[in-house]
Structure formats: structure tokens, C-alpha cells
Amino acid sequence: MMIGSYSFEEFKxxxxxxxxxxxxxxxxxxxxxxxxxxxxxxxxxxxVIVETPKCLPDAVQLLTQCxxxxxxxxxxNLGRFALCLFDKFTGLGFRTYLDMxxxxxxxxxxxxxxxxxxxxxxxxxxxxxxIEAAGDSICTTLPVQVAKAFLGxxxxxxxxxxxxxxxxxxxEDGPACLGCRGEAPYVAGIALNGIATRQxxx
Amino acid sequence: MMIGSYSFEEFKxxxxxxxxxxxxxxxxxxxxxxxxxxxxxxxxxxxVIVETPKCLPDAVQLLTQCxxxxxxxxxxNLGRFALCLFDKFTGLGFRTYLDMxxxxxxxxxxxxxxxxxxxxxxxxxxxxxxIEAAGDSICTTLPVQVAKAFLGxxxxxxxxxxxxxxxxxxxEDGPACLGCRGEAPYVAGIALNGIATRQxxx
Numbered sequence: 001m002m003i004g005s006y007s008f009e010e011f012k013x014x015x016x017x018x019x020x021x022x023x024x025x026x027x028x029x030x031x032x033x034x035x036x037x038x039x040x041x042x043x044x045x046x047x048v049i050v051e052t053p054k055c056l057p058d059a060v061q062l063l064t065q066c067x068x069x070x071x072x073x074x075x076x077n078l079g080r081f082a083l084c085l086f087d088k089f090t091g092l093g094f095r096t097y098l099d100m101x102x103x104x105x106x107x108x109x110x111x112x113x114x115x116x117x118x119x120x121x122x123x124x125x126x127x128x129x130x131i132e133a134a135g136d137s138i139c140t141t142l143p144v145q146v147a148k149a150f151l152g153x154x155x156x157x158x159x160x161x162x163x164x165x166x167x168x169x170x171x172e173d174g175p176a177c178l179g180c181r182g183e184a185p186y187v188a189g190i191a192l193n194g195i196a197t198r199q200x201x202x
Numbered sequence: 203m204m205i206g207s208y209s210f211e212e213f214k215x216x217x218x219x220x221x222x223x224x225x226x227x228x229x230x231x232x233x234x235x236x237x238x239x240x241x242x243x244x245x246x247x248x249x250v251i252v253e254t255p256k257c258l259p260d261a262v263q264l265l266t267q268c269x270x271x272x273x274x275x276x277x278x279n280l281g282r283f284a285l286c287l288f289d290k291f292t293g294l295g296f297r298t299y300l301d302m303x304x305x306x307x308x309x310x311x312x313x314x315x316x317x318x319x320x321x322x323x324x325x326x327x328x329x330x331x332x333i334e335a336a337g338d339s340i341c342t343t344l345p346v347q348v349a350k351a352f353l354g355x356x357x358x359x360x361x362x363x364x365x366x367x368x369x370x371x372x373x374e375d376g377p378a379c380l381g382c383r384g385e386a387p388y389v390a391g392i393a394l395n396g397i398a399t400r401q402x403x404x
Contacts, residue, residue: 018263019272026271049387058271061220061263068270068277069228069260070221075270075277078381079358079372084388095388100363100370114361114370145389156281159316161302168302168316170281179280185251186286186297187347 001135003030004063008132011062019058024112024127025081029059031136032096036085037064039094039141047088049150051078051097059083071153081113084144091146099140106130106138203337205232206265210334213264221260226314227283229333230340231261234298237338238287239266241296241345249290251352253280253299261285273355283315286346293348301342308332308340 003011011030012022019026040046048066050056053075057068060083066072072088086093103110108127111117156170162177169177178184205213213232214224221228242248250268252258255277259270262285268274274290288295305312310329313319358372364379371379380386 019269020267023272029271051381053270053273055271058269061269061271065222067221067260067263068255068275069231069257069263070225071255073270074387076385076387078379078385079375080364080367080369080379080381082369091389097369100368115358147387147389150387156317162282165282166302167282167284167299173281177280177282179253179282183278183280185278185349185352187293187349 001031001132003027004034006030012128014062015058018062019055022128023055024109024131025055026058026062027128027131028081028098028109028138029056029083030063032056032083032098032139033059033063033085035136035139035141036083036094036096039143040085040087045088046085046093047072047074049074049076049084049086049146051076051080051082051084053077054081056081056083074150076150084146086144086146088151091148091151093144093146094141095144096136096139096141098138102138102140106134109134109138203233203334205229206236208232214330216264217260220264221257224330225257226311226329226333227257228260228264229330230283230300230311231258231285232265233338234258234285234300234341235261235265235287237341237343238285238296238298241343242287242289247290248287248295249274249276251276251278251286251288251348253278253282253284253286255279256283258283258285276352278352286348288346288348290353293350293353295346295348296343297346298338298341298343300340304340304342308336311336311340 015022015026048060050060057073057075060073061067080097082095082097084093084095098113108123108130112122112127158171159168160171162169162180164176164180217224217228250262252262259275259277262275263269282299284297284299286295286297300315310325310332314324314329360373361370362373364371364382366378366382
């Protein structure tokens with residue numbers, strides 16, 4: 001079954017080039033993107049929410065113009081294998097999820113998705129063959145209304161210099177940047193860390 | 203100045219294809235990725251943290267094998283125009299940021315980055331010419347140690363069926379999925395929403 005305008009093989013190659021390998025979740029994600037998009041009228045300017053960081057974001061980025069960096073793709077991590085394409089202005093959209101109740105005839109997909117089979121015991125060839133044969137028949141798509149808080153994006157009003165690290169940051173974040181207020185993912189005070197040195201000087 | 207193995211023009215085309223248009227932040231981001239990567243030994247298996255969702259994630263996804271969907275790219279939104287490439291096992295890495303103190307000779311970049319010039323008054327041609335001429339000379343790169351909490355990724359242990367929505371979710375999230383516990387980005391109870399209907403039945 002085609003994935004949009006791509007053959008399964010073509011999409012596998014695109015997936016491998018972008019993602020590192022043609023992950024099962026990314027291939028299923030391809031069918032999910034196409035299924036959700038089919039609900040939107042031609043020409044709708046849409047954005048996307050993915051409910052897991054696993055694989056689905058890359059299916060979206062490969063098949064649509066929505067990317068993390070242009071902020072038309074948002075991750076709301078709910079741990080569900082689902083995505084939603086919605087009209088960027090009205091929030092009306094379609095949510096597609098991989099449906100546990102539709103996996104009866106697909107033992108390899110079921111074993112992979114529900115983690116019933118350890119990775120080393122998976123038969124990848126059979127798994128990919130099932131994914132191609134199943135297409136979007138293992139998914140359910142339903143209309144949804146995206147909440148207002150998730151429409152549009154934040155625009156920085158003005159830029160300030162953080163008095164601690166000296167870097168530019170959005171002034172509305174407060175008197176110092178979030179990184180200097182405990183949210184930085186780095187170990188502070190380590191000798192090789194120039195940031196810590198600058199903080200000590202400040 | 204080249205962006206990795208790409209000419210500026212080639213990278214502009216890649217940026218436009220993936221991101222929708224060759225955004226200034228994405229082009230600068232290209233130089234930043236290359237600058238941070240230069241600190242890592244050849245062959246290091248690395249991952250990336252971006253400190254803003256604006257443009258930088260796409261520079262990473264265009265120039266490295268790290269993507270949101272393979273979870274080698276993480277967003278920690280601190281509002282700073284910075285990214286960090288780090289050894290996935292040790293957390294030692296290099297952080298590159300766009301440095302306010304290096305923009306003196308680049309009025310267009312300064313006006314754009316610090317939001318001193320309204321978008322409609324920006325001279326895009328001059329801005330892009332400055333970006334190409336400046337390359338990574340407007341950035342500062344320093345070594346950092348990424349905190350342990352940001353190394354590796356969560357692996358779901360077992361999958362359960364959510365008693366409310368009926369979908370698969372990571373059992374360790376609790377007795378129901380996060381979506382059914384108030385974190386879903388959708389308006390509940392709307393007539394066209396099949397999920398609400400299913401919740402009422404549950």
C-alpha cells in the first residue's frame with residue numbers, strides 16, 4: 001500500500017536516510033499521517049501534534065511541511081501512539097491512533113507494538129511485510145477540536161541580555177534566563193565549563 | 203563560508219525544502235551545528251540538545267542523524283539561541299550559542315536577532331549575505347557536561363490498555379493514560395469528538 005505518493009520501498013529509503021533506519025513505528029506513522037490528512041480539505045493550512053516522541057515526529061517531518069524547527073509540529077507527550085493534523089486557524093482536525101483492537105490479524109505488529117516479543121526475537125522481514133499489507137487498516141481516525149492553548153505559537157516580544165550568562169533571552173521570561181534559573185541541562189561548576197566560570201564572574 | 207560539506211546556496215535549498223523557507227535562524231543554526239561538532243572527536247556517537255524550538259532543531263535534523271523521532275535530538279526550551287552536541291555515553295560535549303557580543307560588525311544580523319528591526323523593514327538579501335560572510339564567527343562554543351538526567355532515554359517497560367480511551371499506553375504512567383488524566387490538547391465533550399463519546403461509555 002502506498003504511503004501518500006511514495007511506494008512502501010521509497011518511503012523506507014527516505015525513513016532510513018532521515019531517521020537512521022526504517023523503524024516500524026516510522027513506517028506505520030507514514031500511513032497515519034496520510035490517514036489524518038485525508039480528513040482535511042485540500043489546501044487547508046494545517047499543523048500537527050504528536051502524542052509521543054517515538055518515531056511519529058519523523059513521519060510528520062518526512063511527509064508534510066511541518067517540522068519541529070518551524071513550529072508547525074508540536075510534541076505533547078502523552079505516551080500514546082497517535083497524531084493529529086488540524087486546521088491551524090480553527091483547530092478542527094483529525095486524530096489517528098494505532099488501534100489495539102485492530103491488530104488481531106497482524107501478530108508481528110501486535111507483538112512489536114504491545115512489547116510482547118523481545119526485540120531480538122522479532123522477525124523484521126515479516127513485521128515490515130505486515131506493516132505494508134496492513135496500511136492504515138490498523139488505525140482509527142476521528143475528528144477532534146484542538147484546544148485554543150495549542151493554537152498559534154508564542155512570539156517573543158523583546159530580547160534582553162541575561163545578567164548571569166550574558167546571552168540573549170526573551171525578556172518576558174523574567175529577570176534572568178531560564179537556563180540560569182536552574183533549568184539548564186548541564187552540570188554547573190565543572191572546571192571545563194566556561195559558563196560556570198562566567199557565572200562566578202557575574 | 204561552507205556549512206559542513208554544503209555550499210551556502212546548497213544549504214539554503216535544503217533548508218527551504220525541509221523548513222518551508224530558508225529562515226535566517228536555520229542558516230545560522232547550520233554554522234552552529236558544524237561549530238559544536240568540530241569539538242567532538244571523529245566517530246563520536248553524539249546526541250543533541252537544542253535550547254529553543256525556533257529553527258535550530260531543523261539545522262540539527264538537516265546536518266546530523268539526530269532527529270526528534272529517533273530521540274537523539276531533545277528540546278529543552280530555555281529561550282536561548284543555543285545547541286549542544288554531546289557524547290551520548292559520557293555527556294561531554296560542546297555548546298554553541300549566538301553571541302550578542304560578536305554582532306557589532308553585523309548590523310542586519312543584530313537587528314534581526316535582537317528584534318530591533320520589524321520583519322517588514324528587514325533587508326533579507328543583506329541579512330543573508332551577512333550570515334554567509336559571518337559564518338560561525340558570531341558564535342561562541344564552550345565545552346559542557348550534560349547532566350545525567352538528560353542522557354539516554356526512557357524505555358517503556360510494558361504496555362497497558364487505558365481503561366478510559368481504550369488505547370495503548372506505557373503502564374508506568376499510572377492507572378490511566380496521561381491523555382485521559384487531563385493532559386490531552388483537545389477540547390473534550392464536543393459532539394464531533396469520538397473520544398468523548400467513548401469516555402462517556404466507559
